[in-house]
Amino acid sequence: MRHLSPRAVLTGIGELKPQRRTQGVTTMELLMRVSAEAMTDAAIAPDEVDGLLVAPQVGETPQHVPATVAEYFGMQPTMSNMVDLGGASGPGMIWRAAAAIAAGQCETVLCVIGNHRNDPAPRSPNRNPAREFDTPFGASGANTSYALLMQAHMDAYGCTAEDYASIAAGSRANAQLNEMAIFYGKPASVEDILASPMVASPLHLLEIVMPVAGADAVVVTTAERAKSAPHPPVYLLGAGEKITHRAVSQAPSLTSGPLKPSMERALSQAGMAVTDMDFLSFYDCYTIMVAATIEDAGLAKPGQFGAWLRDNGGMGPDARQPINTHGGQIGFGQPDLAGGMTHVVEAVRQIRGNAPNRQIKGCRTSLVTGNGATMSEAVALVLGGDA
Amino acid sequence: MTDYSTLEVPGPTITDLTAPFWEAVSEGRLIIQRCGSCGEAVFYPRALCPHCWADALKWEDASGHGRLKSFSEIWKPGHPGWLPVAPYCVGLVDLAEGPTMLSHIIPADRPVKIGAELVFAPTHAGGRVLPFFKISDQARSST
Numbered sequence: 001m002r003h004l005s006p007r008a009v010l011t012g013i014g015e016l017k018p019q020r021r022t023q024g025v026t027t028m029e030l031l032m033r034v035s036a037e038a039m040t041d042a043a044i045a046p047d048e049v050d051g052l053l054v055a056p057q058v059g060e061t062p063q064h065v066p067a068t069v070a071e072y073f074g075m076q077p078t079m080s081n082m083v084d085l086g087g088a089s090g091p092g093m094i095w096r097a098a099a100a101i102a103a104g105q106c107e108t109v110l111c112v113i114g115n116h117r118n119d120p121a122p123r124s125p126n127r128n129p130a131r132e133f134d135t136p137f138g139a140s141g142a143n144t145s146y147a148l149l150m151q152a153h154m155d156a157y158g159c160t161a162e163d164y165a166s167i168a169a170g171s172r173a174n175a176q177l178n179e180m181a182i183f184y185g186k187p188a189s190v191e192d193i194l195a196s197p198m199v200a201s202p203l204h205l206l207e208i209v210m211p212v213a214g215a216d217a218v219v220v221t222t223a224e225r226a227k228s229a230p231h232p233p234v235y236l237l238g239a240g241e242k243i244t245h246r247a248v249s250q251a252p253s254l255t256s257g258p259l260k261p262s263m264e265r266a267l268s269q270a271g272m273a274v275t276d277m278d279f280l281s282f283y284d285c286y287t288i289m290v291a292a293t294i295e296d297a298g299l300a301k302p303g304q305f306g307a308w309l310r311d312n313g314g315m316g317p318d319a320r321q322p323i324n325t326h327g328g329q330i331g332f333g334q335p336d337l338a339g340g341m342t343h344v345v346e347a348v349r350q351i352r353g354n355a356p357n358r359q360i361k362g363c364r365t366s367l368v369t370g371n372g373a374t375m376s377e378a379v380a381l382v383l384g385g386d387a
Numbered sequence: 388m389t390d391y392s393t394l395e396v397p398g399p400t401i402t403d404l405t406a407p408f409w410e411a412v413s414e415g416r417l418i419i420q421r422c423g424s425c426g427e428a429v430f431y432p433r434a435l436c437p438h439c440w441a442d443a444l445k446w447e448d449a450s451g452h453g454r455l456k457s458f459s460e461i462w463k464p465g466h467p468g469w470l471p472v473a474p475y476c477v478g479l480v481d482l483a484e485g486p487t488m489l490s491h492i493i494p495a496d497r498p499v500k501i502g503a504e505l506v507f508a509p510t511h512a513g514g515r516v517l518p519f520f521k522i523s524d525q526a527r528s529s530t
Contacts, residue, residue: 132399133431136517137491139477140397141465148479152457155501201460201474249431249479249489254457 008098009226010234010383012042012219013345018182018212018333022116027060028072030114030215035073038217043230044108049219051100051109052077053093055337056084060116069112079105085243086372087283089113090216090341091379095239097220107222114215115336130247142285143208145248145374147200150288152254154202157303159291161202165193166306167287168207168330170315170323175331177317177358182212182333207287207330214335216345234351237272237365238382240265248374257375260296263367270382272365274298277382279350279366280321281343284328293369317358325350325358340370344381351385389472389494391512396468398515405432407446413516415509419449419484430486451507453480453520458492458499468513480505480520488518495522 014037016030031054039046054069061068066080079100085092090113097109134140153159172188175181188206196205226233242258245251267274274297282293291305299321300308309315315323326332326346329339347366349355355363364387370379401409411418420429424441435442458478464470476492476499492499493508504523509516 129431132401132405134489135397135466136399136513137477137489137519138396138461138464138466138469138472138475139489139491143463143465144459144461144477147459147461148457148477151459152479152501155457197462198460198474199463201462203459247489249487254479 007236008101008220009223009229010094010218010236010344010348011221011226011229011231012038012040012044013348014038014041014217015180015342015345016114016215016335017180018214018335019117020182020210020212022118022213025116025118025213027057027114027116028069030116030213031069031112032073034114034215034217035110035112038110038112038219041231042219042221043228044219044221046073046075049075049108049110050078051097051106052080053097053109053111054080054082055089055113056082057115077106079109085370085377085379086337087285087340088370088372088377088379089337090344091368091370091381092241094218094220094236094344094381095241095379098236098239101220101222107225109220110217111220111341112215112217113338113341115213115338117211117213134247134249142374143200143203146286146288147203148248149254149292149375150202150286153288153292156255159303159306161194162190163306164207164287164291165190165204166309167284167290167315168193170309171284171328171330173314174316174325174358175327177325178327178332181327181331182210183327183331203286209285209329209334209339212333212335214333214338216335216338216341218341218344218348231352232385234348235384236381237384238266238269240269240380241378243377245376246373251374251376255292255302256296257292257371258378259293259369259371259380262378262380263297263369266367266380266382270384272382274367277321277365277367278363279325279347279360280323281347281366281368282323282328283340283343283369283371284324284330285334285339285371287330289371289375290323290328292375297367317360322360325355325360343368343370347383351383389475391472391510394468394471394513396466396513398513404434408432412509412518415516417449417451417507417518418446419482419486420444421447421484428482428484428486430482430488449507450483452483453505455479455492455499455501455503455505456481456487457501478520491517491519493519493521497522
């Protein structure tokens with residue numbers, strides 16, 4: 001392997017099947033079930049976990065989230081924290097776990113994230129600049145923000161609606177290989193996607209993730225400890241993070257985001273180029289996010305993502321550089337903040353060589369991205385296995 | 388003309404610091420903060436200058452001119468109160484003073500385009516006056 005010193009090993013993964021709705025379920029239940037799955041996968045007992053990373057819980061536990069989760073789990077970690085990076089929270093947990101291990105504060109970290117989707121969904125009151133200066137104009141919600149980003153990108157580079165829709169079609173095609181995906185058994189063509197209702201121009205309904213209930217967990221431990229694990233090791237080889245703004249009105253650029261420096265840092269730490277990546281696990285809340293990530297990664301010149309995808313042979317496991325083989329969030333569903341962790345979990349499966357129905361041949365490396373808010377919070381990871 | 392005045396939509400969550408902005412809007416004026424130390428204009432209103440962190444922000448009248456940086460026609464609003472006027476247009480307004488603000492863009496009789504010249508158009512909406520913008524009648528032809 002070309003990497004210098006693996007920082008930590010992702011040794012266990014857990015993932016719940018997404019559900020469109022839940023009734024009377026608590027987030028804590030989902031978190032505990034998915035954590036049990038990840039610890040079983042790692043062959044690690046709960047009392048061997050001494051680090052705990054969690055994410056904000058929408059509408060359930062407003063404060064003291066790590067302590068509430070630790071208590072519910074019956075754990076007494078020596079390091080815990082809440083990672084609040086929106087969709088980048090999952091990937092953001094992975095390098096923080098490695099850093100806590102490197103700092104000697106713990107040896108094995110459970111990273112867990114998820115949310116219920118009970119009816120009625122809670123609406124939390126909030127009081128911040130976005131609430132005061134976006135919402136009153138009819139711009140509440142991420143759809144508007146990403147539509148503004150997409151329109152700016154489209155206008156700057158002359159990309160066609162078909163270019164963006166091809167990403168959703170590719171995600172749907174991959175979802176047909178994943179029985180867990182919310183759109184399993186429901187393929188969609190570029191024509192289907194462009195025929196779906198306009199939500200916020202130029203964004204069509206089928207270019208937007210479907211919110212679902214669900215949860216994901218990853219166990220991170222030392223290389224030494226991972227030697228006794230049942231699965232081949234998946235190393236964290238590099239990580240990068242960057243936060244630039246919150247509201248779309250404050251974005252430094254509408255066509256390129258903080259993932260660019262994050263990916264550069266992660267690849268540089270790993271001593272690798274993006275073209276060395278066997279699998280691209282790119283955060284996809286909207287089609288524009290994948291388009292911008294392909295371009296920010298340097299895979300295609302600005303505006304050329306569509307041509308690059310065609311040359312790449314699409315996004316499936318047989319593509320030159322496969323993308324989002326689990327279906328991406330567009331095909332798999334977005335289990336709230338756990339959406340970003342689904343990209344980590346799929347990368348681990350692919351590098352282990354046990355992605356059912358969709359294994360990429362000889363997959364050794366993956367670039368994983370997380371994106372939060374309006375192309376605001378970015379985390380990139382390079383994961384790799386033994387050569 | 389679209390009637391926004393009867394909409395039941397969430398208004399701004401005004402704080403002591405931002406109150407002067409909303410008071411000015413209610414009188415049909417657009418004001419903006421400028422830093423007395425570094426000279427940068429700031430939007431949205433802050434406690435300290437985000438460019439140099441000086442405690443020297445002062446309100447001044449804005450020109451009310453801007454240019455459209457991006458826009459979206461909203462067919463499915465995030466808040467149901469906006470449904471009666473959907474589809475409607477929101478956009479990012481590159482203010483002549485420098486900062487960007489998001490606002491509602493009042494429809495014109497021609498297609499909305501990035502780069503369009505905008506002017507401040509205070510509008511009665513949902514029981515208050517909001518700082519909307521409209522496409523300028525003196526629009527320069529876009530390149």
